[in-house]
Amino acid sequence: MFTKDITTRFGEIETPFYYYNLDVLRDTLQACQNAAQKYGYHVHYAMKANFNPKVLQTIQSYGFGADCVSGNEVKAAIEYGFNKDKVVFAGVGKSDKEINLALDAGIFCFNVESVQELLVINDLAGAKGQKANVAIRINPNVDAHTHHFITTGLEENKFGVNVWQLPDVADTLRNCKNLNLLGIHFHIGSQITDLETFKTLCTRVNELSEWFEQKGFNIKVLNVGGGFGVNYYSPDHDNIADFEAYFKVFSDFLNVKPNQEVHFELGRALVAQSASLIARVLYVKNGLKKNFLILDAGMTELIRPMLYQAYHQIENISRLSVAGSQLSDKAIIYDVVGPICESTDCFRKDVELPESFRGDLIAVRTAGAYGEVMASHYNLRDQVQSVYSE
Numbered sequence: 001m002f003t004k005d006i007t008t009r010f011g012e013i014e015t016p017f018y019y020y021n022l023d024v025l026r027d028t029l030q031a032c033q034n035a036a037q038k039y040g041y042h043v044h045y046a047m048k049a050n051f052n053p054k055v056l057q058t059i060q061s062y063g064f065g066a067d068c069v070s071g072n073e074v075k076a077a078i079e080y081g082f083n084k085d086k087v088v089f090a091g092v093g094k095s096d097k098e099i100n101l102a103l104d105a106g107i108f109c110f111n112v113e114s115v116q117e118l119l120v121i122n123d124l125a126g127a128k129g130q131k132a133n134v135a136i137r138i139n140p141n142v143d144a145h146t147h148h149f150i151t152t153g154l155e156e157n158k159f160g161v162n163v164w165q166l167p168d169v170a171d172t173l174r175n176c177k178n179l180n181l182l183g184i185h186f187h188i189g190s191q192i193t194d195l196e197t198f199k200t201l202c203t204r205v206n207e208l209s210e211w212f213e214q215k216g217f218n219i220k221v222l223n224v225g226g227g228f229g230v231n232y233y234s235p236d237h238d239n240i241a242d243f244e245a246y247f248k249v250f251s252d253f254l255n256v257k258p259n260q261e262v263h264f265e266l267g268r269a270l271v272a273q274s275a276s277l278i279a280r281v282l283y284v285k286n287g288l289k290k291n292f293l294i295l296d297a298g299m300t301e302l303i304r305p306m307l308y309q310a311y312h313q314i315e316n317i318s319r320l321s322v323a324g325s326q327l328s329d330k331a332i333i334y335d336v337v338g339p340i341c342e343s344t345d346c347f348r349k350d351v352e353l354p355e356s357f358r359g360d361l362i363a364v365r366t367a368g369a370y371g372e373v374m375a376s377h378y379n380l381r382d383q384v385q386s387v388y389s390e
């Protein structure tokens with residue numbers, strides 16, 4: 001919740017900017033770490049969700065591993081102090097240059113997405129006289145029941161190896177002397193809030209790890225990916241994702257042998273609640289059918305509403321009462337839009353807000369995941385700035 005004090009501080013800062021509440025971040029990391037430790041689980045932070053330097057430093061300081069999807073993410077993970085033995089490299093299109101970089105860095109494991117990629121990593125590792133650890137990303141054909149743009153585990157998605165291709169994978173692994181099969185990897189989608197979906201995933205992982213064991217492979221790592229969603233309707237501090245409930249599903253439904261490790265790749269659930277996009281009202285346009293609040297931030301700073309029709313809570317934080325709640329003596333319905341020359345540049349239609357004026361500060365909440373990292377320079381916009389709670 002924002003207070004009058006903080007909005008006074010915001011008044012002196014040029015907008016738009018991302019505001020990071022590091023207390024929320026730390027409390028989230030602590031909650032995840034406590035729950036993971038209870039079950040003996042390993043968590044790699046999915047860096048794609050937010051690679052802001054301060055966020056990375058904070059996450060690294062809690063001892064999390066890093067899940068990377070580009071050579072630059074691998075490089076950044078090492079630079080920011082993540083232990084290389086806890087760095088995994090996933091992604092459907094790793095270039096030779098990126099694979100070489102990760103081999104040189106001595107990362108823990110490549111999450112491999114095709115037979116052809118296995119062959120390439122085998123060759124590149126061989127050329128360096130190395131043996132690369134790999135996990136096979138399997139497409140389990142499980143529907144994540146999330147927005148179709150962020151579903152990844154269906155046959156129709158480009159990710160991973162389909163189940164019918166596994167015999168070919170097994171033959172390839174036997175012939176690739178420079179590869180060491182560590183485990184199997186899954187990631188079925190993002191912003192999954194129905195824990196039943198993860199139960200279904202567990203059933204598929206159980207079947208597939210059994211399949212590999214029966215073929216004579218020793219599966220040491222069961223990497224079940226990320227995807228755990230957050231509550232975008234309630235952005236406050238006390239609404240940190242329920243990691244305990246999430247991990248419990250795996251503890252109850254995943255078959256884990258004594259020598260096996262369970263790995264997770266959480267992005268959104270670790271960082272989403274820790275940031276808000278703070279913008280200013282540039283203009284208020286009252287029309288016959290619509291009232292518009294035109295902000296100085298738009299799809300170039302936070303594209304989620306425009307790309308996935310994602311809901312983010314919007315608050316006018318210049319009109320806070322002393323208790324921090326919105327003043328509601330005169331509420332008006334606005335379409336809250338950005339300045340970009342695209343009709344889709346709208347954060348949300350029909351938002352009820354206190355009557356708002358030019359210069360008011362608007363917070364778009366729960367913007368810590370896939371916010372700043374997906375910003376662009378479209379319309380030759382300035383790079384968005386970041387401000388921290390301390």
Ligand code: LLP
Pocket residue numbers: 046048049067090150187189190191225226227228265266267268269304308369370
């Ligand atoms: N592991 C893999 C292989 C992934 O592809 C992803 C996310 C994650 C882990 C982390 O997922 P998370 O725990 O954050 O759900 N830009 C979209 C989300 C794209 C997710 C891409 N992959 C959004 O703003 O909703």
